[in-house]
Amino acid sequence: MKQEQRQPPVSPSSAAGARPLRIFHIQPTGVAELSELPEAPPASGFLWLACARAAFQEQLPTLQAALQQLAGMQLVDLHVSDLLNAQLPSRYDYTSQYDLLVFRRLATTPHAAPPDEPSPADATHPAKRSGPLVLRRIDTNPVGFALLDQVLLTVHPADCAVREAYAARLLAAAPADPREGRMPTPGARVPANPADLMLRLVNTMVDGYLDLRRDLTRQLDHWQTELLKPRARFVNWSSLLDARMALHNLDEICEDQRSAIQDWIDTLETWAPPDTPAGARELDLLKVRSRDVLEHIERVVHHVRRLEQSTETAVQMHFSVQSNRTNDIMRTLTALTAVFLPLNLIAGIFGMNFEFVPLIHKQDGFWWATGAMSVIAVALVLLFWRKRYLARTSTR
Numbered sequence: 001m002k003q004e005q006r007q008p009p010v011s012p013s014s015a016a017g018a019r020p021l022r023i024f025h026i027q028p029t030g031v032a033e034l035s036e037l038p039e040a041p042p043a044s045g046f047l048w049l050a051c052a053r054a055a056f057q058e059q060l061p062t063l064q065a066a067l068q069q070l071a072g073m074q075l076v077d078l079h080v081s082d083l084l085n086a087q088l089p090s091r092y093d094y095t096s097q098y099d100l101l102v103f104r105r106l107a108t109t110p111h112a113a114p115p116d117e118p119s120p121a122d123a124t125h126p127a128k129r130s131g132p133l134v135l136r137r138i139d140t141n142p143v144g145f146a147l148l149d150q151v152l153l154t155v156h157p158a159d160c161a162v163r164e165a166y167a168a169r170l171l172a173a174a175p176a177d178p179r180e181g182r183m184p185t186p187g188a189r190v191p192a193n194p195a196d197l198m199l200r201l202v203n204t205m206v207d208g209y210l211d212l213r214r215d216l217t218r219q220l221d222h223w224q225t226e227l228l229k230p231r232a233r234f235v236n237w238s239s240l241l242d243a244r245m246a247l248h249n250l251d252e253i254c255e256d257q258r259s260a261i262q263d264w265i266d267t268l269e270t271w272a273p274p275d276t277p278a279g280a281r282e283l284d285l286l287k288v289r290s291r292d293v294l295e296h297i298e299r300v301v302h303h304v305r306r307l308e309q310s311t312e313t314a315v316q317m318h319f320s321v322q323s324n325r326t327n328d329i330m331r332t333l334t335a336l337t338a339v340f341l342p343l344n345l346i347a348g349i350f351g352m353n354f355e356f357v358p359l360i361h362k363q364d365g366f367w368w369a370t371g372a373m374s375v376i377a378v379a380l381v382l383l384f385w386r387k388r389y390l391a392r393t394s395t396r
Helices: 012-018 053-058 060-071 077-084 161-172 194-227 237-270 277-350 365-386
Strands: 021-027 030-034 046-052 091-094 099-106 140-147 151-156
Touching: 021 161, 030 161, 046 053, 046 060, 046 161, 046 194, 053 060, 053 077, 053 151, 060 151, 077 091, 077 099, 077 140, 091 237, 099 194, 099 237, 140 194, 151 161, 151 194, 161 194, 194 237, 194 277, 237 277, 277 365
Parallel strands: 046 151
Antiparallel strands: 021 030, 021 046, 091 099, 099 140, 140 151
16 A cells, blocks of 8 residues: 555665654554555554654644644644643643643753754753763654544654664564565564554653663762762862752652643543453553653652752852861860960069069070960860860861
């Protein structure tokens, strides 16, 4: 059939810019990438329409007409606005005919972003953060999912590596074709329905957050080590402040993600039980996969909050160490001042302008005064040393 003709393989780097709309026909027997939108719903399997946000805005009438032919419905205007909004947080919504999920994924780092022309919706994306690369990786972009009976429409940013990576996995999961010299990927499984594909894509995005945890932990551990060095002068306060703000922002992003997935799970519970055992098993697998995605998000939330607490604790410990160091210095200076205080008193007494002062006219008076002052100074030093007023607080 015409709609099952597969285009020649395209490298991921060129696919993002030259092919903003990719169409896949996914069946239990394999996956085929189509060259154009089909005019009728597939007899088996379902369709995945993976579209860049700029292409979705430009080809909106064509896509709406295709959805009308393929699923007998169109997206409502408010949901179209949500899919075009590059600043929308993660959320879930539904109608009587389809479900809508917006999920924020980690943005591509600046040095890896392709030189695509951004759409007007993407132009409002905030500037990348300064500082370490790990902080710039916390920037996010929304990916929209419109879930219909036999169609999954996804709207991605222009630099979406998730779409290209998962599309490559789908094509590799197809059965062997001797004419193309291609073998299927061992252990690869084709999604059973649009909801299954949506959850797999979401899980891929969440895995990016799980990988980000290690980089954040490594960077914050380095800063904590620098903060707790008693003789080091920490100068990366701006980066540390950016890290705390980024962690707080990441916490809010993950909370929105958790809320959206929880709403989706609640909706799954309202679905009518299928009549066939195979349909019941697919629904159970959807629930299991949804709970697994939710558990991954909760792990990210827990780790982010622990990093926030660790960062705050490190800052407090840094100031505590500096305060202890200041107290040691002030205690030493106070002890030295107390040692010289009686010496200054003796010197002041013998410096009075009186005619008759004891020892002032004696030949050995100076030596008596000097000896007395030395004895008093040594006695006070020994006393203060015994009381540990002159000892430095151990930092080990």
